[in-house]
Amino acid sequence: MSIKSVAAKLFASKIYYDTLAWSKKPVETQQKIFKGLINDARETQFGADHHFDKIKTVHDFKKRVPVRDYEDLKPYIDKVRMGEKDILWKGKPIYFAKTSGTTSGAKYIPLTKESMPYHIEASRNAILHYIYETGNADFVDGKMIFLQGSPILVEKYGIKFGRLSGIGAHFVPKYLQKNRMPSWETNCIEDWETKIDAIVEETIEQDMTIISGIPSWVQMYFERLQEKSGGKKIGDLFKNFNLFIYGGVNYEPYRAKFENMIGRKVDSIELFPASEGFFAYQDSQKIKGMLLLLNSGIFYEFIKADEFFEPNAKSLTIGEVETGVNYALIISTNAGLWRYNIGDTVQFTSLFPHRVIVSGRIKHYISAFGEHVIANEVEKAMKEATDGTKIVINEFTVAPQINPLSGLPYHEWLVEFETEPENMEDFAEAIDNSMRKQNIYYDDLITGNVLRKVVVTKVSKNGFQEYMKSQGKLGGQNKTPRLSNDRKIADNLK
Template identity: 85%
Template sequence: MSIKALAAKIFARKIYKKTQAWAQRPVEIQEKVFQNLIKSAAQTSFGKDHYFNQIKKVEDFQKNVPVRDYEDLKPYVEKVIKGEESILWPGKPLYFAKTSGTTSGAKFIPLTKESMPYHIEAARNAILHYVNETGNTDFVDGKMIFLQGSPILTEKYGIKFGRLSGIVAHFVPRYLQRNRMPSWETNCIEDWETKVDAIVDETIKEDMSVISGIPSWVQMYFERLQQKSNGKKIGEIFKNFNLFIYGGVNYEPYRAKFEQMIGRKVDSIELFPASEGFFAYQDSQKEKGMLLLLNSGIFYEFIKADEFFEENPKAITIGEVEMGINYVLIISTNAGLWRYNIGDTVQFTSLAPYRVIVSGRIKHYISAFGEHVIANEVENAMKEAVASTNIVINEFTVAPQINPSNGLPYHEWLVEFEKEPENMEVFAETIDNSMRKQNIYYDDLITGNVLRKVVITKVSKNGFQEYMKSQGKLGGQNKIPRLSNDRKIADNLR
């Protein structure tokens, strides 16, 4: 065992114990985070506008501060962008992470000297929890690749601007610099396809042991590797590749394709990062869900998704949540986001400690007929269909067809197959049955002859990549919505 591997095991044990210390006191820890946030921001413009000096408890906070999305917070953000200080958080942020909004165009999310360290620590601690549980340190001496955005930043009024993954690239610890790939020059390439080809050239002969990124774009990297190596399995190219780290989307729809491309199973770690904060990571290979980070400068509130669009939906705190309910995640952070709706929905898989899965997006659902189908349901249905029919898919999305040329309306599943099912009708039936079991409203619509069963539409090879390219969203942190309540994506793919 190398010195680095031994040090990783010792450090992993230390971090595990530190995590347990706060995870066993969730309500107390969240109350402490809340009080620190209110105290720190009391003299900011936002704090004065919302009477932070009068806030003593969460109920006061909820009364004084409405739930906001980016558009609601934008007037404050624009003041910070123009160089004004102590608007949302004391002083100026270190960075603005630029991210693509689904309805707002580009969004600029502040990162402060208080919030930035938690982004770095969380990613590190996820790996250390894996080491502590499995004892596996084989990967620490190999090369590691992180498929991410360009680290080139711009600066205005003393604040740097860039993509979150590009900002994070500036914080890679020294002990990982020798192992980290691709090179800085390659990482700075803006065009995604050119960048992936350059990464392939740099890495194909290296001893890659850890690969990290959004599954859809890692898949593209794997495909280019196989083209370059005359069809070799990824596991043959990288004999010591044994850990895949991912976030952004559910891995399950991609798992079969990945294992086929790799030629074997590899361990994986799921992360839940966003420009707004690093919320959770998979702390155990044995338990479902990701550990919600309650001690990272973020105060969490939760609103039931099926009540979210009511006039005054009730927001609850960590001690009041229940298992299996779909909650909209509301955050207040040490970067100056206050009762901010990030758009993600979560479900708790454990309450001791608090673990979550990302169940979808509050704006990404299908409810054209009142069924309110969410991403978690369609992903579960696809997982079941893939397992029972032995097929392989590259990508899929779902949309309603309200006005078909004939017959009843339906949900259209647009699927890019790597290996098609022998019987498409059986495949569709499996999906439909799973959806009916998961969603009583969908079942009622089928039973009542309001909807007919799902319709599968085949998408041509690389169809999803071509669509993303046409939208200027190829690569990086961009991803295809798993489902939508309109046909903008579906009609483009068709």
């Protein structure tokens, strides 16, 4: 056992007990965060506009500050982008993370000297919790890779702009820099396909122990490795590869394909990062869900998703939530985002400690007929339809077909198969049965002959990659939505 792995185990123990201390006091921890945020932002323009000097309680805060999305906050953000100080948070942010907005084009999310360290600590602590629970630390001596955006940053008005993952590349600890791959030069390649090929060249002969990234893009990396190696299993190329770290999308639809490509099962750690904050990470291999980070400069509120669009929807704090309910996630942060709707929905899998799963997007759903189907439901249906079979899925998305050429409307499942079902009708039936069990509104529509059962449409090999490329969203942190309430994606894929 190396000195580095021994040190990692000792540090992991410290972090575990530090986390245990605040997770046992969720309400107290969040109240402390709330008071700190209000005090630190009293002298900002946003604080003055919303009378932070008169806010004593969370109730006061809710009365004075409305829930906002990016477009609502944009006038303040635009001032910060032009170099003005003390607008949303004291001073100026040190970075702006550029993201691809689904409705508002590019979004620019501030990162401050107070908020940025929590992004780095959360990534580190996720691995340390894994080490503490499993006792496995040998991988720290091997090579590790995170498939990410370019670290090249542009500076304007004293603030650096870039992709979050590219910004994060500047914060790799010194003790990991020798283990980190790919090289800086390769990481700076903008074209994703060129970059993947360069990463394959650099890593194929290395002792890779950790691989991290959005599953769809790691899959592309694995495919290129197999092409280069003449079809070898990833586990044969990287004999000590035993930990996959991912975020952004649910891993379950990809798991069978990954295990087939790797040639064995590997442990995995799920993360819940975003430009707006690092919200949660998987702290146990044995328990479902990710630990919600209540002590990381973020004050959380939760609005029931099925009430979100009502005029007076009630927001809840951490002491009021329940398990199994779909909540829109609202955040206030030490980067100057106030009652900000990040667009994600979560469900609590446990309380004390509070663990969550990402259940979808508040705007990514299908409710063309009042069924309000969410991402978590379609992912579970796909898993149930493929479990115990030889079916392997590369990617899929779901859209409503409101005006079919004949017959009743339906939900169309557009699927790119690695291994197709022997009987497509049985496969569609299994998906439909799962959806009906999960969603009573969908079941009522089928029973009432408003909808017919799901229709599965095959997407050609690499069809999703070609679609993302056509949208200028190939690689990086981009991913195809699991479902949408219109046919923009579906019609492009077809």
